[in-house]
Amino acid sequence: MKKLLLLFLSVTASYVVNAQIVTPQPSPFSKVEQKVGLTDVTLEYSRPNMRDRKIFGDLVPYGKLWRLGANANTKITFSTDVKVGDYDLKAGTYAIYATPNETSWNVVFYSDTTNWGIPQKWDDSKVMAMLNVDVYPLPMSIETFTMTFDDLTSGSAILGILWEKTYVGIKIEVPTDNMVLANINYVMNGTPTANDYYAAAVYYLQEEKDIKQAKTWMDKAISMAGDKVGFWQLRQQSLIYAKAGDKKGAIEIAKKSLAASEKAGNADYVKMNKEALKEWGAM
Template sequence: MKKLLLIVLAITATFSVNAQIVTPQPSPFSKLEQKVGLTQITLEYSRPSMRDRVIFGDLVPYGKLWRLGANANTKITFSTDVSIGGNEVKAGTYAIFATPNETSWNVVFYSDATNNGLPKVWDDSKVVAMVNTKVYPVSEKIETFTITFDDLTNSSAVLGILWENLYVGVQIDVPTDNMVLTNINDVMNGTPTSNDYYAAAVYYLQEGKDISQAKIWIDKAITMAGDKVAFWQLRQQSLIYAKAGDKKGAIAAAKKSLAAAEKAGNSDYVKMNKDSLKEWGNL
């Protein structure tokens, strides 16, 4: 019994020696993933808070390079080549730094993302893009340093930086159109399915491309779908016909989509079709 008690005490002492106090980080780590078109963008950064401090012009001086956050580098990773400020940036991971000023910032994308903060020796050859961007005031105080992806389109996003009482944004352009057109060409030269024709037609409509070609593809998609055609497919057919100037065909497709949406109990598509029919003078 005495031996067992000694073993228990020894184990307890070992746990006591090895135990560590864990506390929250003052600038917690954040990871943000965003799909822009066909490009995956991943952002990793730490988020300091104001804590009653004056940030820009004091804690973060004007005119000096800043690590853009806290702790390790703020890093951004692109799954494809992108364009930033007119500079072609290859797929990969980059550190982001900034030089804040009162009315504008210089935001720098740097090819070496392994530094713990600012590089000990700055190398201009590692600057892959530098963008001068305007400072916009915000009405509400932003307590915690925040980076966002704003104004998303198929071909671009704005990297938004917010803290204290300001916002700055850097546009990132992605090669979605080239990638999609290459993919469409490859598929159409093979054996496209109804879904392929539908996707290509809708993309052409959304991106303002050859609407006559979009009309051919949507018709093939609807014909191939047969009795399984969905109300949302008919909805896109009506929009393509309207864009092509075929109001009669647009109305006919919208009526079919409306009937199918009513049968499916989808109030959103019922409303959209009724709104279009009213716009086209048929309701």
């Protein structure tokens, strides 16, 4: 019993000696993951607060390189090659720095991502992209330094920077179209399924490509699906027919989609089909 008590006291004393006080970080770390088209983009940065301080032109001086946040350098990772401004960036990880000014910022993508803030020795050979972007005033103050992915499309996104009453946006373009077209070509040269034909047709419709080819693929998809065709698939087929100039065919298909969506109790598709039929003069 005495040995057990001594062991307990020893473990307790060790815990007390090794215990550490943990408090919240003043500029908490944030990690944002965003899919842009078929590209995975990951942003890692720290987020300081205003705390009643004047930020741009004071805490963050104009005309001086800034770490774009706090603590370690802000990092962005791309799973594919991308385009930023007029610069082509290879897949990989980059640090982002900025030199703020009143009406525009100079934003740099830097290949060395291991720095605590700004590199002690700046190396121009590691500058992979340098952009001049406009500043837009915000109608309200943003207390916490914030970076976002906005205006998402299949081929691009805007990397937004917001703090105090300032907004800056950087356009990032991704090679979605090339990747999708290569995949479509590969699959179509094999043994495509009904889902493959459908996906290719919808992509051609959405990206405003060869609508006749989209119609051919969609007809094939619907034919292969047979009596298992969904009202959402008929909806897309009707849109393709309308885009191809076959309004009569579009109306006929939209009516089938409407009936099927009403039977399924899907109010959204009922509404969309009725609006389309009205637009095409069928209601």
